Amino acid sequence: MSGITRRMLMAGAAGLGAAMAMPRWLHASMQIGDWQLDTLSDGNLMLPADFILGPMPADEVAPILARNGIAPGEPLTPPCNVTLLRGQGRVVLFDAGSGLAFQPSVGELPDALFALGVDPADVTDVVFTHAHPDHLWGALDDFDEAMFYNARHYMGAGELAYWRDPETMNSIGAARQAFAIGAARRLEMLGDMVESFDDGNEVLPGVTAVLTPGHTPGHMSFAVGNAMILGDAIGNHHVGFEAPGLLSGSDQDQTMAAETRLTLLDRIVADDLTVVGFHLPGGGIGRAERMDGAYRFVQDG
Numbered sequence: 001m002s003g004i005t006r007r008m009l010m011a012g013a014a015g016l017g018a019a020m021a022m023p024r025w026l027h028a029s030m031q032i033g034d035w036q037l038d039t040l041s042d043g044n045l046m047l048p049a050d051f052i053l054g055p056m057p058a059d060e061v062a063p064i065l066a067r068n069g070i071a072p073g074e075p076l077t078p079p080c081n082v083t084l085l086r087g088q089g090r091v092v093l094f095d096a097g098s099g100l101a102f103q104p105s106v107g108e109l110p111d112a113l114f115a116l117g118v119d120p121a122d123v124t125d126v127v128f129t130h131a132h133p134d135h136l137w138g139a140l141d142d143f144d145e146a147m148f149y150n151a152r153h154y155m156g157a158g159e160l161a162y163w164r165d166p167e168t169m170n171s172i173g174a175a176r177q178a179f180a181i182g183a184a185r186r187l188e189m190l191g192d193m194v195e196s197f198d199d200g201n202e203v204l205p206g207v208t209a210v211l212t213p214g215h216t217p218g219h220m221s222f223a224v225g226n227a228m229i230l231g232d233a234i235g236n237h238h239v240g241f242e243a244p245g246l247l248s249g250s251d252q253d254q255t256m257a258a259e260t261r262l263t264l265l266d267r268i269v270a271d272d273l274t275v276v277g278f279h280l281p282g283g284g285i286g287r288a289e290r291m292d293g294a295y296r297f298v299q300d301g
């Protein structure tokens with residue numbers, strides 16, 4: 001069933017009221033100065049455990065998984081939380097979700113926006129953390145046109161150059177080749193709707209880019225007031241916090257990504273930042289606490 005048909009069905013069921021649909025998609029909210037921040041569920045991914053845990057020593061990982069209620073070898077089902085920031089006359093999305101071409105369990109962002117009364121035409125800015133399928137592919141609709149057609153789109157300069165480079169699909173390796181082909185095609189369709197920015201730039205008033213490389217070459221997080229929109233710089237609530245120095249199979253440059261996590265977690269705790277994570281549970285808003293020489297994720301609310 002196409003997204004459009006689903007949205008039309010939702011419109012037909014409007015008598016039930018958007019409020020009934022909201023709890024499914026609207027997971028967490030916070031106020032940051034003039035900004036209202038909401039996280040919306042795009043669904044969840046289905047990943048073989050080894051996709052993340054493959055390179056990790058099993059005996060080190062086992063107690064962490066047990067503590068977080070994950071059985072050994074069980075597939076991982078990370079939620080996908082798209083951040084919506086509203087204020088100052090803007091409607092801003094951080095990442096665009098998966099769309100319907102990636103996995104059947106994702107692609108719900110348009111329904112989530114509908115439930116909240118936000119029309120795709122209302123979105124003024126789409127800011128990408130990186131160009132992986134679950135973050136970028138939802139930027140196009142079923143007709144391969146821009147889903148958020150009135151929005152300016154922004155991607156870190158290094159990230160944009162990497163995925164637009166025709167050489168990337170040859171050099172990235174077989175496991176990620178589909179990501180490269182998918183990203184290149186979507187960036188081509190978006191064309192000059194996409195602008196780039198650099199580390200430290202104020203992408204929007206009060207929203208500062210923080211280069212957090214490793215998961216992808218030019219991955220960006222964003223500081224907004226006392227919050228940090230992480231993207232996939234810390235990509236899960238278990239090993240990502242409790243063993244942040246371990247190399248993760250989901251990161252393209254595993255060593256750099258581990259260094260990024262350690263630096264980021266140090267800053268998050270030192271500055272007492274609220275984190276907003278794309279793949280963190282309960283809507284993804286919470287904080288990091290020090291625990292046994294590492295950290296743990298504490299969900300807000």
Ligand SMILES: [Zn+2]
Nearest residue numbers: 130132215232
């Ligand atoms: Zn990613």
